[in-house]
Amino acid sequence: MVDVVKPEEMIKIDPTPPSTNWMDVPPDFSPGKFPYPSQAKSLEAVGFPNAREWSPADEDWKLPENWQQIIHEGFKERLDKYRSLKVFMDSCVRCGACADKCHFFIGTGDPKNMPVLRAELLRSIYRNDFTTIGKMLGKFAGARKLTPAVIKEWFSYFYQCTECRRCSVFCPYGIDTAEITMMARELLHLLGLSIHWIMDPVSNCNRTGNHLGIQPQNFKEIIEFFCEDIEEITGVTLNPSFNRKGAEVLFITPSGDAFADPGTYSFMGYLMLFEHIGLDYTLSTYASEGGNFGLFTSSEMMKRLNAKMYREAERLGVKWILGGECGHMWRVINQYMGTMNGPANFLEAPVSPITGTKFENARDTKMVHIAEFTADLIKNNKLNLDPSRNDHLKVTYHDSCNPARGMGMLDEPRFVLENVCNNFHDMPESTIRENTFCCGSGSGLNTEEIMDLRLRGGLPRANAVKYVHEKHGVNMLSCVCAIDRAVLPPLMDYWVPGVDVCGLHELVGNALVMEGEIEREMDLRMEDLPGKEGDSDE
Amino acid sequence: MGLITLIEEKRSKIVKEWFKLTIKTYPKEKSDFFKKKKDSMANPVGNTLSKSLEDILKGLTDDVENNEMAKILDPSVRLRAVQEFAPSSAVSYIFFLKNVIRDILKKDLTKEIEKELLIFESKIDRVSLIAFDIYMGCREQIFTYKANHVKERTLKLLEKADLLCEVPEVGAEIIPHNVYLNGGFDDK
Ligand code: SF4
Ligand code: SF4
Helix, strand or coil, rough: CCCCCCCCHCCCCCCCCCCHHHHHHHCCCCCCCCCCCCHHHHHCCCCCCCCCCCCCCCCCCCCCCCCHHHHHHHHHHHEEEEEEHHHHHHHCCCCCHHHHHCCCEEEEECCHHHHHHHHHHHHHHHHHCCHHHHHHHHHCCCCCCCCCCHHHHHHHCCCCCCCCCHHHHCCCCCCCCHHHHHHHHHHHHCCCEEEEEHHHHHHHHHHHHCCCCCCHCCCCCHHHHHHHHHHHHHHCCCCCCCCCCCCCCCCCCCCCHHCCCHHHHHHHHHHHHHHHHHCCCCEEECCCCCHHHHHCCCHHHHHHHHHHHHHHHHHHCCCEEEEECCCCHHHHHHHHHHHHCCCCCCCCCCCCCCCCCCCCHHHCCCCHHCCCCHHHHHHHCCEEEHHHHCCCCCEEEECHHHHHHHHCCHHHHHHHHHHHCCCCCCCCCHHHHHHHCCCCCCCCCCCHHHHHHHHHHHHHHHHHHHHHHHHHHHCCEECHHHHHHHHHHHHHHHHHCCCCEEEEEHHHHHCCCCCCCCCCCEECCCCCCCCCHHHHCC | CCCCHHHHHHHHHHHHHHHHHHHCCCHHHHHHHHHHCCCCCCCCCHHHHHHHHHHHHHHHHHCHHHHHHHHHHHHHHHHCCCCCCCHHHHHHHHHHHHHHHHHHHHCCHHHHHHHHHHHHHHHHHHHHHHHHHHHHHHHHHHHHHCCCHHHHHHHHHHCCCCCCCCCCCCCHCCCCCCCHHHCCCCCC
């Protein structure tokens, strides 16, 4: 008899990985493990320093000669400018409450993805450069010298943080690792180290007003194309205006809604809603982007890209701004816009022309989130809705990180959902509202070369969807964020096949009974409504 | 007493040992966390694995069809397919079951049981082959996301709207630079 390979021998191909101190494990820069670096031309286009062609896979990152000085001075400048940064650097007691709350840690198990250790990557340099004890005791005080290896580690792990802020919810000191990541990315940008997926949209946006580099005539065409579809579905003709001076409201939404399914269906929903209530609004082909990838590079760039919202509102002479479904866009608006580019005294505190409701929370920014706007309409009985048109859907809701944690918008979208569809099921409590799990691809990480990482980071979210999919037969994941609408479809396809993704206002559009409409046979995706099969292709 | 009854009797011990070995394929810092947390929402990796191993063993003792076995295997293989393992390592955990059973039933291995066990082990081999199919399926799925998938839908839209034209100075290159399209699928 020939020798039989024993199972334990077979197992030898899979040795238990060696155990090394986590701090000594260098980041992996093999293909697929890092986002592509930005091209020199997109850095140059916006005047960012140290533009060059380089790759994380290279041994030598061609850092500028005085790179240590650049980081030291950049760090110092930011510590002086932002009190919060200094507090975050000083006050962590390493209690570990945040450690297992990050979706990247939960999905990867990599200790450097624990928020506390992610922050430690920066904090160790802070201690070394800016504290006496760190200078004296070095490693014993948790300090370490700034070496190129540290820079590489920063690049790896601060681009494995989606700036979602889930960790901060659990920190007794309110330390916000997302802010730490933002600072670290700013410092990396000083050395010309940035990623393509962020810098390219930034430089496009700087030039044409939107991330895609789409020009005004094309923006207008695509909206008109939506109107044709709406007419086919509802029989109602829409004539939205562009760049119209004197309109009461300026509407701004992420360009993803205009150019990528399923966001497009939400855009159709917005247009139908505005028609239904007779809103005096206009769209801008210049402020044609609600999103702001500048947020992921530097506060200065965020400010520059954000400025067009107020400038355009002023130019058009509108009273206030209504904003579409987006995540990080609202972080910028809610948290920074007022102080950064305001005060916008040429605008008025937003009042709904339909219900008379004053949006007190938006008095400073003059900009209202459409979910709040629509919730208010429903609450005041201004919408004629037939939720049964969404009866083929069993819906759950993904709280996008920024609207949920950044602006506390938790109930409005749910209130809208409960009114526009008959089957709504929330995911488990520990995974929604302020505890929501990130999609795993936010803050500019929605790029395809790191798909494996995104699938791991998105696992906690997908896992909760799977729970309601199995328990309640949920087949639609709704959300109010353009990045979500782009990245959740593959995430669902991989982890929870059978669950589709939509924006909130797609469901609103489906349910909306418009004046003069024909009998609806299709939903906004032009798919047959249940019971109407086959009718639509006649 | 037959082999299946013996396995039934020691089922939970077998699953526990098997889980332990499987978790050992992760570096220590990772395995600590995957092992510890019991809440399935807070620790999907650990919980998916332990539930899956339980189901696989049950599938084996129930002698389910290949199709059914594929369904049972899917969650754990799918997970390991994105966890940076070499393909061989990703599916290796199936084989660990052989070790575990032999170890735990050491004292019960009469000639008769030994014979049954050889047949059972060949079933484990079959399961590992199914696992490999699933693994490849998962990888292909991921490559598809990277390559195209949703992009087609979007391109259609752009074409329909006559947007795929050259823009002077900038070139047609501007079109694929879309941060929202396709979850970030570029065509490089
Ligand atoms: S902000 Fe989000 S991604 Fe970043 S460390 Fe905290 S939980 Fe993780
Ligand atoms: S919860 Fe706050 S204080 Fe505790 S380790 Fe995390 S960041 Fe530090």
